[in-house]
Amino acid sequence: MDKKSTYFDNAATTPVDKEVVKAMLPYFNQIYGNPGSMHSEGLKGKQALDSSRETISKILNCEPEEIIFTGSGTESINMAIKGIAHHQNKKLGKGNHIITQKTEHPAVLETCEFLEKEGYEVTYLDVDRYGLISLDELEKAIKSETILVSIMYANNEIGTIQPIKEISEICKKNKVLFHTDACQASEYLNLDVKNLGVDLMSLNASKVYGPKGIGLLFLRKGVTLTPLIHGGGQERRLRSGTENIPLIVGFAKALEIASKDKGLECERLTKLSNKLIDGILKTIPKAFLNGHPTKRLPNNVNISILDIEGEAALLYLDKEGICASTGSACTSKTLDPSHVILALGLPYEAAHGSMRFTLGKNTTKEGIEKLINLFPKIVKRLRDLSPVNLKAEDFKEYLSEDNKKISGVNK
Amino acid sequence: METHVDVKAKVEGKKWFYNDIVKKHFFNPKNFLKDEAAAKEYGKTASGVGQVGSPACGDMMKMWIKVDKKGNKIKECKWQTFGCASAIGSTSMLSVMVTEKGGMKIEDALKIKPQDIANRLKGLPQRKFHCSVLGDKALREAINNYFRKSGKEDRVVVQGAKIIDKILKITDKDIEEAVLEGAKTLEDVQKKTKVGIKDKSCIPEVEQLIRFYIEKYFG
Structure with missing residues (x-):
């Protein structure tokens, strides 16, 4: 056997699909240019980056520039929660209240606890016997200071799927931004961001038979956040660092296979x-x-x-x-x-x-x-x-x- | 900086964090009672029995001993354990330690510490050490039970506990438990015990005890 x-x-991690490995290999030492370089080698890197972003944007039903590549699902989540909190509160002078729920991955919970130490207020919603949040309780928890709701799409331990569309409607109605951690959902569930109605969504490759060390954040056009990583200004100045082309190509291929099957x-x-x-x-x-x-x-x-x-x-x-x-x-x-x-x-x-x-x-x-x-x-x-x-x-x-x-x- | 044991185990390419001796005692434990019926039967003729822990804590252990006629040596030691590999492996090893070479003298058995069992197992992963602390307690309970049953009440050894937090009545034992469960700082211990939250005067003593127990068990 x-x-x-x-x-x-x-749910911990998946092996990398053979097709994904094949797609990635040329980008380690044959097509290695930095997409930021002006010469033809750089241009080849830029083309791979653009076409990967394009492929993924079709799967998420969004614009290519709404996708920001990161180093992991955890980084995407940190970027979403801290980035929105800091921008909304410090830059725009809005409130300091965030809503999440108790069965989130530590990437969300620990980030929220970190923000609590910075003075933010966080509400952790209860779940029922089956792991579902109550939409009524969510709506009641929203107040004028609320700047962000972060609820996972599907749970990593028990697999419970939250009603993302209904949650995003509540958030829209109350003019609060909504982020979802979709790392566990991406292999099996619908990732159409227009259909889901989310403002931010975190994904990673290592749960979809792609490589480890690569994630992405969907950031709806018009929504701004304070970056975690500053530097050369890659990814629309939101996430600096030379783009990891082989892993990005692998991520795109993995999501493509997942969406087909x-x-x-x-x-x-x-x-x-x-x-x-x-x-x-x-x-x-x-x-x-x-x-x-x-x-x-x-x-x-x-x-x-x-x-x-x-x-x-x-x-x-x-x-x-x-x-x-x-x-x-x-x-x-x-x-x-x-x-x-x-x-x-x-x-x-x-x-x-x-x-x-x-x-x-x-x-x-x-x-x-x-x-x-x-x-x-x-x-x-x-x-x-x-x-x-x-x-x-x-x-x-x-x-x-x-x-x-x-x-x-x-x- | 010393490499953390878990890291070392990984670097050395070991399959698990547990070494071969622990694995041997976990997969092929010695001296256990094979089911409920066997435990019931053995209990009828045992000299003493002790039980510690609870399923809610994640570890529970029951230990039976048979003592020689003179009341000096442990001749047999049987057990049942609910718990992880570390808990099962260390109970098995303890039962071997007290019965090998014709049996251990009771006064020596009373002196066994968790560290002695871990040493015989050639080490446990640092963060699993706390799972091995029930064995010696269950053994002491069983010995005390034997003393009481055989009219030797004068030999019963009670582990004294001293009240440290006078408002919440938290003892040095509670702090010891918290350290064994992985607490390393005052904040950690407070999360588990709430010591010193109301009675702030005891904090210096609590900090001293934390250092003492960390040194004792992990030093």
């Missing part, structure tokens, strides 16, 4: 992830799905398994050649369990035993079957070793009907 077929950590791939992965969810919930007692049952990314499966600890399960899986991820405290640098699982209102026990499997292009039916076959055995092994035996009854509100049966819960 191909090793990549049991790599279930595509989207429909069929979503269908294929939805089938496979449903098979995996069913396979786990029907064979492992006291297990439940985290996130939204339908408003979720087609490649995301996040499951809490009571009485075991995620890191131990992850290492046993790895020994069998299966890569997954966990929300357990033991794998985080802060030693706190997943802030996303806790924000859903689930108890700590559910966060320590949460496992994330994110499928991808290389996932096969055989890979899923191998996982469904092995995982219950690993869970049994760890449960036997564990002195903990939580009552299924106490968690029945989370269990599916199938899982209630095998967990011995009475209706």
